[in-house]
Amino acid sequence: MDQFKQLVENRHAYAQSWKARTGGKVLGWYEPYFPEELAYAAGILPVRLLARHEPDDRSEKWMYAACYPARDILNQFLKGRYDYLDGMVTVEGCQWMYHAFESTLRSRPEFWNHYLFLPDYTDAPTSKTVLRSELQVFQEKLEAWTGRTVTDADLDWAIEVYNKNRLLLRQIYELRRAQEPVILGSEMMHLILADQVMDKAEMNEILERFLEELEQRTPHRDCIRLMLIGSETSDAALEEMAESLGANVVVDELDTGSSYFWNNVLPQKDRLMALALRYLGRPHNPIKDNNWRRRPQHIFELYEDFSADGVIIAKQIYCHLHGTDNYAVWKLLRERNIPYLFFERDTTLPEEETRLRLESFLTVVRQGATHVCGWHKTLA
């Protein structure tokens, strides 16, 4: 098992050992727009709450429908898997995750918590002022909680560590552009997931060593290049299945994937404003891509940049946000003659059913079906 997959699977043990080692607090976060730098500057370890593939045997009493990640995160809390957390925080975002956040709090009222508002209209001149104000409120609340003042120096340090982390992730990610990449999609996804549950300073050291290792690696053979988009995920089962069928996911547009680290904080004197601008300016997911509809174009640019041959759209059942965005995305892909495979995921990835779909799709892509429009590469 690769090191990053292990890190993801051992994330609870890691956080607990971090806590024992440093004496710091661990803060669980739900939504991808959470400005981790602020918590990190306060000496806290922010960890993304990731789902596991287990039956929702406890959350059923609390929650109806909802996407599987929301159900499962609540389930894990109810089972006590997150007992080591000191607090939890969410940002204005998907309603199912908010439901998980609220229900968890009602079942475990002892958790320190905060809800941070981030405008749905991200581009108004006033949006950044609102978010800056919210960051200020959050910072003060963190200070009161930890008993520690967050100084400019703390913020600068946290921003630097996080920027470096994003830069390293991007450096590794860029290697996937190669015709014969040295890293497979599954490994990259595990790496990004591990990054979201680890102390970034420690992770940066691992990533630096890993970059050196990659230089020595033999490239993987040329295979069908896929792009993965859709709802968030907490594993790389789909990437692994694609690899078993002779394909490689070379690029993604997932909240738990490339969108997590795609843009950096541009330092400025007003540190909170710098953070606000980073989060308002990141590649938007469907809930924040409200006004100018940048998401479909971003998907297309990634597809082109990484020379993908086809797109997999894997949406979580009951993810109404991706369910609504599909229309715009399908329309764009069809207009540009890009082959895509759409299907819904749930708690598990049914192996035979998914393999059947993927295998058929890969044959379509391999056949060069899209060569009808003249420009698309035909694969052998």
Added chain:
Amino acid sequence: MSKYGIWPECVWRSPEMNWRAARRITAGIDAGTTSTQAAVLCDGALFSYASLATGVDFNRSATLAMERALEGTDMTVADIHAMGRTGWGSANVPFPAQHIDEVQCHAKGGRFLFGPEVHTVVDLGGQTCKAIRLFDWDRVRDIMMNDKCATGMGRSIERLCELLEIPITEIGPRSLEVQTDPEPVSTTCFAFANTETMGLFGRPEFRAEPLSEAEVYASHLFAVAWRILGTIGKLQPLDVGDIQVYGALGFTGGLAKNPGITRRIERELKVTALESRYDPMLAGAIGAALLAG
């Protein structure tokens, strides 16, 4: 177990073909979740086939289907130059055969069954519904498959026939006896959809007129047809307008033999599907045999 939900097994062999004169003999096995077909082709023409219900063991079902297809001929598996396997149980087929994915098999088999006119093949299988859009001779332009819940697939109709105690060969024609289709049953989960269908016989106080048996069948099969339409429709990049089907349409798979479903799809699409002189359940096996060759 009663046999209401099982299609009659069938075996056929070309009365006039001399397989020894063939330059190339190929075979295909489609090990589906509800039925298994084996087809043997001599120089690209159908020599024999067998279509049987799949039991609990894919391996045994595939073996049996091949044995039955070769029964009465003096051909053995060793005489077959190339074999293709496909379907849900493909991995369990015991013969040395090349695995070929289902969509390619149904595309190829669809062309065999319906000729060059067909551009949209819809496989109405036991577990999945696949809409396939073709270009060139047998190239696949686009595919779409049903979402997870099984109303709309053969397995659900089999179970319904067991519950209603009506032979699977009759439910379709009987459902077409209605003047106007009632609203389709609403439930998407096939287990609950069957319960809802059974419930249509009850609580007459909520209807001006109680539903007749034919209307109950119609309500269920209309729901199935409607879900299949959703799969077919996804092949169309339309902005305004109703579903249109690309080129001529051909149905394959077990539900293709249920006019209660196919006629309703045709009605909604305002088209007439192509007919084939072969059993539409053979498309996968024939496609596998052709592609293996």
Added chain:
Amino acid sequence: MSQGQRWKTRPLEFWAKAKELRADWQKSIEKQDKVVGQGNTGFADWSAAFPAITVIEDNPAGAMISHKNPPFARKSRLACEIRGWGREICGYHNNCWGGQFLGCQDDGTPFPYRRFVVPFPCVCDSHGKRGQQCRDFEAMPQWMADQCIYFGPRDARRDEPMLEHKTWCQLKVVNDIERIFGQPLDEEEYIRQLDTVSVVRAYAQEISVLMAQTIPTPLSVKDLYSVYTIGGLTKVNPDDTIAFWKLVRDEVKWRADNQIAAVGNERFRWIEAHPPSWHMLKYYRYLEKFGAVCLGSQYSHMMSGGLQRREDGTISGNWELEPKGTAPYPADTPLATREDIVRYSFGPDARYPYTFKIDEYLYPDKIVEFAGMMQADGALLGLWRCGVGCTMTRKEQAMRLRDAGYQVLLYEGSQPGDRTDLDEKQFFDRLDGWMESLGLERLED
């Protein structure tokens, strides 16, 4: 009074007027000479200040289509599904926008294609994403009326930038519409519309309180649902709106004073949560045959701004009852400029108008308070799989109500505007079981 009936009852007289106003609204949106836009009209009071603009929302249209024309609703949903919308998308959404794809409405007339859109982020994400569909379908001007939320007590410090943000967004909407469509905003009319909302709210609060306090209730929720969009989602002339709500209030009050029941056999009062299955409203009447009357939900009383129990035990709306100059529209707000009017429309609470939603989502036990205020005996709660805003916290509400001793029945469906996955027979079997378990036998038909 028929045999066995406990209370006098009689048909509602405001019905005729309600039908007339509803027809007026229908005519107004069918006029070809107006620019048609898409927005959340319940909160798009500004739209009334543009005389040649009609803003439509898909909620009432979607609910109505599901009730009036199930085959068209089904066809619309399919039209959406094949273009990519997931099966968890709200039925209101699909019923309405399917027509956009098919090119027609349920009566066969051409679909009123929108020429601009103002999506409104909502605590229901399905709702928030909805208006975007016009823009995804066809390029058109789009603005955003943002909605701010935080939890806990009001925080003036957080409110301030949020109110600035909301004001900027709202001014952008009206100023751009003026510029693009060449229509001047009638500021007097804008103020009038806001004041109308205040007056109507005051009447609505009285009605809600009368329903809560009076046994037998003078109005059931099925009656309330027949009129509750008038002046909000279905906007008509402000004078007519006020006159209508006064008429309703007067009649409900008279009925309460004279013990004229909505349901002559009232013996079990029940509440629900969120909208009913619009295609199948017969369950209200069905339960009335057992003497069970529905008092509505926090959702159906939202025109009142929600109810509260005062310290002295009496019940009132969440806001004070004076028609003008009350929260959320403070009387001392200067109204000299357009910006003033916009600020006036928001009031001092940045979270308005979703404060009632916050209560509901953040505090599922609020439903217990609501049940108490309504003097309810039980609750029938819908679990709407595809209506994210319609189903949040529902299971927790059921837990809280049960803990508090209320009789609770749950049922499952897709969404109030979508008949998918709502097995009618099973639903009515459940109702029978519920009534039987409560010892309530069916009374005469």
